[in-house]
Amino acid sequence: MSDSTGHHASHATHEVHEHIVPVSTYVTIFVSLLILTALTTGMAWVDMGRWNLVVALVIAVCKALLVVLFFMHVKYNKGLSRIALVAAVFWLGLLITFTLSDELTRHWEINPLPWAGAILPMFRHLIF
Secondary structure, three states: OOOOHHHHHHHHOOOOOOOOOOHHHHHHHHHHHHHHHHHHHHHHOOOOOOHHHHHHHHHHHHHHHHHHHHHOOOOOOOOHHHHHHHHHHHHHHHHHHHHHHHHHOOOOOOOOOOHHHHHHHHHHHHHO
16 A cells, blocks of 8 residues: 555645735835825926826836735735736736837827818718
């Protein structure tokens, strides 16, 4: 007969290592998120021209990183969780790249014709 006690003994010694985050860390992250939200709101009232969008996105990325790293425990996880995060960020980058490559290569009219002005010449022979 085979002895399976060695196989079960190895599973019995396997310990689960859970990372316990102190409450002070959560409070610090929460206060940081509140400050960044107030900063976002305050920057909405400041006219910086084209830089408004850049500043708002930088603040949003900082807030997203805090949430993902601490509240979703990605900072303490290893392996598959990090691979999934990297894959998601890579996919987001691809979506943004292809969207911008489409948007920036179009030749938009600065003052397009209104719908009535664009459609009526095509159907003028049907109306009159």
